[in-house]
Amino acid sequence: MLPLPSPFMSLAMAEAEAAAARGEVPVGAVLVEAATGKVIAAAGNEVEASGDATAHAEMLVLRRAAAVRDGARLAGCDLYVTLEPCPMCAAAIALARLRRVYFAAYDPKGGGVEHGPRIFDQKGCNHRPEIYGGIGEARGASLLRDFFRGKRDEKMPKF
Amino acid sequence: MLPLPSPFMSLAMAEAEAAAARGEVPVGAVLVEAATGKVIAAAGNEVEASGDATAHAEMLVLRRAAAVRDGARLAGCDLYVTLEPCPMCAAAIALARLRRVYFAAYDPKGGGVEHGPRIFDQKGCNHRPEIYGGIGEARGASLLRDFFRGKRDEKMPKF
Secondary structure (H helix, E strand, O other): OOOOOOHHHHHHHHHHHHHHHOOOOOOEEEEEEOOOOEEEEEEEOOHHHHOOOOOOHHHHHHHHHHHHOOOOOOOOEEEEEEEOOOHHHHHHHHHHOOOEEEEEEOOOOOOOOOOOOOHHHOOOOOOOOEEEEOOOHHHHHHHHHHHHHHHHHHHOOOO | OOOOOOHHHHHHHHHHHHHHHOOOOOOEEEEEEOOOOEEEEEEEOOHHHHOOOOOOHHHHHHHHHHHHOOOOOOOOEEEEEEEOOOHHHHHHHHHHOOOEEEEEEOOOOOOOOOOOOOHHHOOOOOOOOEEEEOOOHHHHHHHHHHHHHHHHHHHOOOO
16 A cells, blocks of 8 residues: 555545445545644545435535535635546536645546646636645555456456 | 526526525526426525535536436436536536536526536537527526626615
C-alpha cells in the first residue's frame, strides 16, 4: 500500500473501499472545513444502492454538508476525492464554491476537470477552485482497476 | 399568458411559479414516463430552502424519480424544464439516460446544452437525449425576468 500525502485522502480511499465492498464503483469523497480541519461529510458512491445515477460520492458530500451548514455555499471547504470528478460533479463543485479540490486518479474518459469539458476552464463557469490532481493517484486508480477486473472475472466461465 | 404547447411544460411552469413564491430562482421541472404519459416527479428549485447549491429542479426530479423506480436509469423518461439545464444538470441527464429534454428559455450565460460546455456534444458524453429548446420560451424567460426585476427593486431605496 502506497503512503498517502493526506489523512483526508486516506479517508476518501477508505470510503472508496467500502463502496467497492457494497458492489459500487469505488470512488470516495470527503469534505473538510479548511480552517479547522473538521470533516463535514464523507461518502462513497451510492449509485447502485440508491438506484440514482447522480449519487456520486462528490454529490453526496455536497448535499450532506449543505444539510448541516448554513447557506447554500461551502466556500471555506476543500474536497478530497479518489477520482477526477465527472462534469456533473465538477459543475456542482463550482456551484458550491469550494476552495480546493484534491483528487487522486485522473479519468481521461469520464473526467470533467482536466479532461472532456474542463468545466472550471469554461468562460461561463462562476467559480474555479484550486485543483490538485494526482494526490495518491496510484491507489485511487488501482482500486478502480481491481474492481473492474473483478467484474470482468465474474462474467468469465468458471472451471 | 402565452399558450403552452404541452401540459407537462405547463406543469413545469407552475412549479417554477411556486418556486418564485418561495423566494427561489423560478425554475421548474417535470419528469414523465414517455410510454404512458405518467408524471414520475415534479419539482421547483430548492436551493434556498435546502441550503444546497445542487438542489436545482432537474436534479430533484432525477433523484425523486430514482427513489420510486427500479434501476439507476430513467431511459424511457422525458424531462420538461423551464430553463436550459446548466452543465451539472445536463451531465446528470446524460448519466440518467433520459430519452428527451424539452426546455423553455435559453440560458446563454449559465446553460450547458446549447451554450458553454455543450455537455451532450462532448466526445466523452455517454448519452445524448433528443433536445427540444424554446418550448414555451417566452413564459419561461419572463418568469425569470420578473423574479430578478423584483429582487433588484427590493434593493432600491424606497420613497
